[in-house]
Amino acid sequence: MSVVSARARAAAQSIQKVESFFMSYRAAVEKTPAVADFTFGNPQEMPLPGLVNAVKTHADPKSVDWYAYKTNEAEACTFLADVLTGELGLPFEREDIALTKGAFGAIKMAFTMLLEPGDECIVPLPGWFCYGPMLAAAAAAEVQVPLAPGTFDLDLEAIADAITPRTRIVVVNTPHNPTGRIYSRAELQGLADLLEAKSAEIGHRVWILSDEPYRRIRFDGIGFTTPAVVYPHTLIDYSYGKIMLAPGLRLGYLAINPGLPAAERKELRQLFFAVQMADGWNVPDAPLIYALPDLESVSIDIAAIARRRERMLGALTQWGYEMTRPEGTFYLWGQAPGGDGDAFTTRLQQSGVYVMPGSVFDRPTDFRICLTATDDMIEGALPALQAAAQHA
Ligand SMILES: Cc1ncc(COP(=O)(O)O)c(C=O)c1O
Numbered sequence: 001m002s003v004v005s006a007r008a009r010a011a012a013q014s015i016q017k018v019e020s021f022f023m024s025y026r027a028a029v030e031k032t033p034a035v036a037d038f039t040f041g042n043p044q045e046m047p048l049p050g051l052v053n054a055v056k057t058h059a060d061p062k063s064v065d066w067y068a069y070k071t072n073e074a075e076a077c078t079f080l081a082d083v084l085t086g087e088l089g090l091p092f093e094r095e096d097i098a099l100t101k102g103a104f105g106a107i108k109m110a111f112t113m114l115l116e117p118g119d120e121c122i123v124p125l126p127g128w129f130c131y132g133p134m135l136a137a138a139a140a141a142e143v144q145v146p147l148a149p150g151t152f153d154l155d156l157e158a159i160a161d162a163i164t165p166r167t168r169i170v171v172v173n174t175p176h177n178p179t180g181r182i183y184s185r186a187e188l189q190g191l192a193d194l195l196e197a198k199s200a201e202i203g204h205r206v207w208i209l210s211d212e213p214y215r216r217i218r219f220d221g222i223g224f225t226t227p228a229v230v231y232p233h234t235l236i237d238y239s240y241g242k243i244m245l246a247p248g249l250r251l252g253y254l255a256i257n258p259g260l261p262a263a264e265r266k267e268l269r270q271l272f273f274a275v276q277m278a279d280g281w282n283v284p285d286a287p288l289i290y291a292l293p294d295l296e297s298v299s300i301d302i303a304a305i306a307r308r309r310e311r312m313l314g315a316l317t318q319w320g321y322e323m324t325r326p327e328g329t330f331y332l333w334g335q336a337p338g339g340d341g342d343a344f345t346t347r348l349q350q351s352g353v354y355v356m357p358g359s360v361f362d363r364p365t366d367f368r369i370c371l372t373a374t375d376d377m378i379e380g381a382l383p384a385l386q387a388a389a390q391h392a
Pocket residue numbers: 041101102103104105128173177211213239240241242247252
């Protein structure tokens with residue numbers, strides 16, 4: 001008989017494959033130090049000076065209540081409403097914004113606000129591996145729906161088939177981790193039409209949670225459409241952790257779609273504080289709230305990520321790898337030569353090259369490379385990647 005709750009055990013079960021990969025990766029690095037670490041989206045160089053300066057400046061108290069309890073502070077939320085209005089083309093107001101501990105915190109809020117125990121949430125496959133544990137902690141069910149094979153488009157037929165009377169949320173992650181896909185407006189409109197029809201059929205609203213932490217990491221001048229412009233019942237989450245490559249600095253937000261019917265918009269706005277408090281004071285630390293306007297313009301060198309994408313794709317495809325060309329994010333997704341992502345990952349580890357096996361995304365034939373590695377790491381890893389292709 002376990003002493004912990006069924007929800008905690010379900011969350012642990014859901015994250016188990018990631019945890020066991022993490023433990024084996026840590027043990028392997030002890031044995032064979034990394035020539036190149038392409039696993040998690042972590043920084044491999046010193047933090048951006050703009051980030052460090054903003055945090056230092058705003059850690060210095062300017063009033064007695066500098067470090068008092070903070071919530072959705074008016075100045076930061078007004079600033080964000082203006083930024084989002086310009087960026088996404090929807091008329092946000094400051095009351096539509098909840099400041100959270102990164103995208104994690106915003107997703108947690110969305111789940112607390114929308115899900116009843118036993119509800120189902122549709123997530124894309126392959127997809128980020130933390131929706132599952134967070135849903136389990138909310139006593140809800142993750143329903144994985146494969147993206148279209150090859151293109152990784154939203155598979156509307158598969159989504160339609162997966163919707164049941166218990167479906168409450170469909171997660172749209174764009175730009176998409178791990179494939180780098182950015183969904184077009186037409187594709188999102190198709191999803192919106194489907195969810196409109198299905199909501200009417202099952203007798204309650206199916207929401208979209210638009211998970212957009214990579215929204216500003218895009219290549220080749222490709223644009224971005226939030227599902228919120230085509231589907232009123234959309235909540236948006238964002239994080240500064242990706243664009244600043246500082247996931248240990250917990251800053252993000254949840255935004256209500258201004259297009260939501262007025263009564264529902266008001267109800268959600270009024271829930272913000274209670275939910276943030278109930279979720280364990282899910283609000284960023286005070287200095288980060290003050291620093292937010294300064295942090296807004298801090299960005300990793302996206303051109304450098306694009307160059308690394310070209311270098312890697314060029315080399316890997318030349319050696320016979322089948323790779324997806326990402327339109328955004330800092331990941332590369334492809335098929336492991338030989339078709340066994342775990343075996344491929346283990347083989348590379350022997351040369352000090354660390355990638356993430358597709359099995360942690362429930363796609364065991366594939367693998368992911370994180371391009372936050374340095375140019376030197378990429379060059380250093382290429383011989384092992386070439387050899388691994390031949391080995392298959
Ligand atoms: C798709 C996706 N959503 C949300 C998150 C959470 O972002 P953060 O850690 O910045 O809150 C991540 C982080 O890896 C992610 O890849």
